[in-house]
Amino acid sequence: MDTFIGLMSGTSLDGIDAVAVRFPPGRVELLAARTFPFDTHLRTELLGLIQSTGAGLLDRLGELDHRLGLLSAEAVSAVCEQAGLAADQVAAIGSHGLTVLHRPDGPHPFTLQIGDPNLIAERTGITTVADFRRRDIAAGGQGAPLVPAFHAALFTRAGSPRVVANIGGMANLTLLPGNEETPVTGFDTGPGNVLLDGWIQQQQGRPYDRDGAWSATGRVDEALLAGLLDDPYFRQPPPKSTGREHFNLNWLQQRLLGSDRAPEDVQATLAELTAASLAEAVLRAAQDAAELIVCGGGAYNPDLLRRIAARLPDMKLSVSDDYGLAAEWVEGAAFAWLAREALYARPGNVPSVTGARGERILGGIYPGSDKLQDTGGR
Numbered sequence: 001m002d003t004f005i006g007l008m009s010g011t012s013l014d015g016i017d018a019v020a021v022r023f024p025p026g027r028v029e030l031l032a033a034r035t036f037p038f039d040t041h042l043r044t045e046l047l048g049l050i051q052s053t054g055a056g057l058l059d060r061l062g063e064l065d066h067r068l069g070l071l072s073a074e075a076v077s078a079v080c081e082q083a084g085l086a087a088d089q090v091a092a093i094g095s096h097g098l099t100v101l102h103r104p105d106g107p108h109p110f111t112l113q114i115g116d117p118n119l120i121a122e123r124t125g126i127t128t129v130a131d132f133r134r135r136d137i138a139a140g141g142q143g144a145p146l147v148p149a150f151h152a153a154l155f156t157r158a159g160s161p162r163v164v165a166n167i168g169g170m171a172n173l174t175l176l177p178g179n180e181e182t183p184v185t186g187f188d189t190g191p192g193n194v195l196l197d198g199w200i201q202q203q204q205g206r207p208y209d210r211d212g213a214w215s216a217t218g219r220v221d222e223a224l225l226a227g228l229l230d231d232p233y234f235r236q237p238p239p240k241s242t243g244r245e246h247f248n249l250n251w252l253q254q255r256l257l258g259s260d261r262a263p264e265d266v267q268a269t270l271a272e273l274t275a276a277s278l279a280e281a282v283l284r285a286a287q288d289a290a291e292l293i294v295c296g297g298g299a300y301n302p303d304l305l306r307r308i309a310a311r312l313p314d315m316k317l318s319v320s321d322d323y324g325l326a327a328e329w330v331e332g333a334a335f336a337w338l339a340r341e342a343l344y345a346r347p348g349n350v351p352s353v354t355g356a357r358g359e360r361i362l363g364g365i366y367p368g369s370d371k372l373q374d375t376g377g378r
């Protein structure tokens with residue numbers, strides 16, 4: 001059975017997730033998985049690029065594209081070593097890269113991911129699939145979210161409508177109707193962990209609120225919560241997708257102006273914002289679903305899960321681990337799966353999610369060394 005590697009650098013900017021997987025019918029077999037964290041310096045540079053601060057923007061874009069390509073190739077080698085795999089035993093790598101900018105609406109929509117796939121294919125010798133989002137945008141779609149097709153393949157159960165929530169930096173939902181007549185839908189609900197991470201970093205210098213321990217000590221400020229929830233994104237009908245260009249610390253600061261709220265109360269309110277926007281979207285879009293399956297880093301935050309459960313009292317709350325795939329590796333496995341779909345010339349987007357005109361094969365294919373004849377070069 002073919003083995004695939006998935007690489008994901010998400011909006012949390014914590015590093016590159018690398019997984020080696022196989023896809024026996026209806027499930028995922030995880031052979032190896034690791035996160036390669038970005039060091040503080042690289043993280044600061046990436047954040048500067050995303051926020052477009054500092055001089056020499058295009059130089060830095062090109063250079064960071066190269067550096068992330070190199071790091072991705074190293075991540076592949078390490079995960080192959082961990083799984084005991086030689087390069088010629090891997091059918092393909094699916095590399096999402098890092099989203100630098102995502103503007104799917106307007107007259108000239110675009111999305112930009114970095115982490116040069118040419119370099120990944122060259123250094124590893126393994127066929128690499130990348131640039132997954134732009135074909136969907138070219139077909140009139142949002143180019144995101146893309147995990148719903150994988151969620152549908154993995155979590156669909158006939159006769160029982162379910163919702164899958166991926167809570168990373170941003171959060172997105174996949175609504176699985178449980179019958180073949182009704183289309184799968186899904187969209188980004190808004191911020192996942194990005195504001196929680198940003199606020200604790202600014203206030204305490206810690207990368208994230210481990211286990212939601214800090215947010216659990218605060219009190220939700222209802223007026224602030226209502227102000228945050230008043231953002232038009234939450235009312236916008238799907239298809240829709242978002243990112244750090246919209247939900248970021250500046251967005252929060254503008255809504256905090258002039259207030260002297262206790263920092264832990266702000267953190268509690270941000271956790272409630274993620275829970276409320278997600279739960280309201282579930283209630284609006286999937287009234288008949290009996291179960292919510294959570295994946296992504298947010299699945300490890302008990303305070304956040306408690307807040308979501310309190311807002312969805314009639315739903316069973318589970319995590320993807322309960323179905324055989326640890327929450328932290330779902331996105332990596334999804335891009336390995338999307339690489340497989342591309343290699344087999346099968347579509348990867350779900351038009352009823354992204355709004356694209358139709359199904360499209362996603363990603364560019366960068367051939368591995370078995371497809372080339374090297375003469376030794378200079």
Ligand SMILES: Nc1ncnc2c1ncn2[C@@H]1O[C@H](COP(=O)(O)OP(=O)(O)OP(=O)(O)O)[C@@H](O)[C@H]1O
Pocket residue numbers: 008009010011012013014166167168169170171192193196197208209210211212295296297298300301302328331
């Ligand atoms: N034990 C934990 N307690 C609280 N939060 C956690 C824990 N573990 C992970 N997280 C949160 O999960 C985040 C990482 O999630 P994940 O890796 O799914 O995001 P991502 O892939 O970068 O984002 P996206 O899906 O938006 O691209 C961390 O930044 C942190 O906020």
Ligand SMILES: CC(=O)N[C@H]1[C@@H]2OC[C@@H](O2)[C@@H](O)[C@@H]1O[C@H](C)C(=O)O
Pocket residue numbers: 010011099102111143144145146147148168169170171172188241242243331
């Ligand atoms: C443009 C982009 O990188 N979007 C990410 C981000 O992180 C979560 C959410 O926003 C989702 O839209 C998407 O990632 C997942 C993997 C997706 O495409 O399904």
